[in-house]
Amino acid sequence: MPNYQGVWSLSTQYQNASGWPLPPATAIYAGGYLSGSINVIESVLIADSGNTSDFGDLTVARRFLAGMSSSTRGVFAGGGASASNVIDYVTIATAGNAIDFGDTTAAMDEGYAGGFGSESRGIYAGGYQSSVAINNMEYVTIASTGNGTDFGNLSQARTGNSSGFCSPTRGGLGGGNTGSRVNTIDYVTIASTGNASDFGNLTEAKDGVGGTSSSTRGIFAGGFNSGEKTRIEYITIASTGNATTFGDLSAAARPACTSDNITALIMGDITGDTSGIEKITIASTGNATDFGDLTADKSQGDAVSNAHGGLS
Numbered sequence: 001m002p003n004y005q006g007v008w009s010l011s012t013q014y015q016n017a018s019g020w021p022l023p024p025a026t027a028i029y030a031g032g033y034l035s036g037s038i039n040v041i042e043s044v045l046i047a048d049s050g051n052t053s054d055f056g057d058l059t060v061a062r063r064f065l066a067g068m069s070s071s072t073r074g075v076f077a078g079g080g081a082s083a084s085n086v087i088d089y090v091t092i093a094t095a096g097n098a099i100d101f102g103d104t105t106a107a108m109d110e111g112y113a114g115g116f117g118s119e120s121r122g123i124y125a126g127g128y129q130s131s132v133a134i135n136n137m138e139y140v141t142i143a144s145t146g147n148g149t150d151f152g153n154l155s156q157a158r159t160g161n162s163s164g165f166c167s168p169t170r171g172g173l174g175g176g177n178t179g180s181r182v183n184t185i186d187y188v189t190i191a192s193t194g195n196a197s198d199f200g201n202l203t204e205a206k207d208g209v210g211g212t213s214s215s216t217r218g219i220f221a222g223g224f225n226s227g228e229k230t231r232i233e234y235i236t237i238a239s240t241g242n243a244t245t246f247g248d249l250s251a252a253a254r255p256a257c258t259s260d261n262i263t264a265l266i267m268g269d270i271t272g273d274t275s276g277i278e279k280i281t282i283a284s285t286g287n288a289t290d291f292g293d294l295t296a297d298k299s300q301g302d303a304v305s306n307a308h309g310g311l312s
Contacts, residue, residue: 005270014023023093025260025307028074029057029068029267029294030090030098030115037061037081041090041098042295046260046305049279051290051292059088064111067163067256068122069304071311075101076139076302077115077124077148078108087140087148092306102147106136114161114211115302116171117142117309119188123151125173125186125196126158133157133178137188137196152195155186160207163257163302165218166190167237174202174235174243175209181225182207185235185243192309200242203233208254212303213237214261214282216311219251221257221266221288228252228271232280232288237309245288249278256303261312265291269299282309284297 025046032038042052053092062079069075075089076098084107088098106129113127117139125137135157138148158176165172172187183205184198202209206223213219218235220243222228230252233243249255253270263279268289270276274297278288 025305026092027258027265027303027305028092029301029303031062032298033063034296034298046263052294055095058098059084059100063300065138065302066113066124067116067302067304068115070119072307073142074304075122075142078104080111080115084109101145104139104148106134109112112159114164114173116164116166118168121190125154126161128159133159145227151193154196157197162209163211165213167209167215168312169309170237172199173225174211175206177207181205198308199240202243203245210255210257210266212257212259212264213309215300215309217282219264219282222253222255224254228254246285249288256301258303258305258308260305260307261309263269267303268294268301274299
């Protein structure tokens, strides 16, 4: 991926409150499974439909990792394949290999945690520890480095989460597996600490749900329960309540998701085309459409961006 330090096109230029241009909204997909756990990181501009390109490598090959991001950094915590407590990070605007950030305090030796966060704080929650589902939530300060710190507990010990949803104040996860699949949606206030509160329910019980958001609406895509699912559903983050059907993926999936606060990308593990990337417009409803492809057929990675709903 190019290093965007010059002038960007109008189609990809963003500005902060002071008028200074920010890097174009970029999606990062990291890790996953391709004939074994992999360390590959790849990226694509969200405003420009197309295929991803190579970005660099994680510090350790792993799958089922939890991704969080600010407008400058992407952070990846935990994961399977003997990378139980690894946290590493990348600078999203500059291609290159990940750098060590610190360690999780609860070893997630089989991964399956979910991640979400704001400009300042990343939170990862749930997962497996020694083949037992855990309810731990931990957080990191994204702009620094260091080990995870206890945040509180999920409403139930569960695993099988992917990226969560977040506004600048609230974040959470939907679905998961407690020994059986559940439709639970939990949320927290990101800037505080404490146990998660009940938000409502997904339209169906499932794990492996891909989550992302704008600053107002949370999106849940795909998942698994007696087969992979095509359903996309949504919530209004500022309220509480059950999810509502949004539309469908072109094929069933347990994907990774991220967004630029307008467009959500649904990445990988699309049945029949595991390199597929699809997109939706978050503020509307309807079925997903084709965006492009990952560099190879893969699944079980996670995605972040420098422009998601938690940063607005």
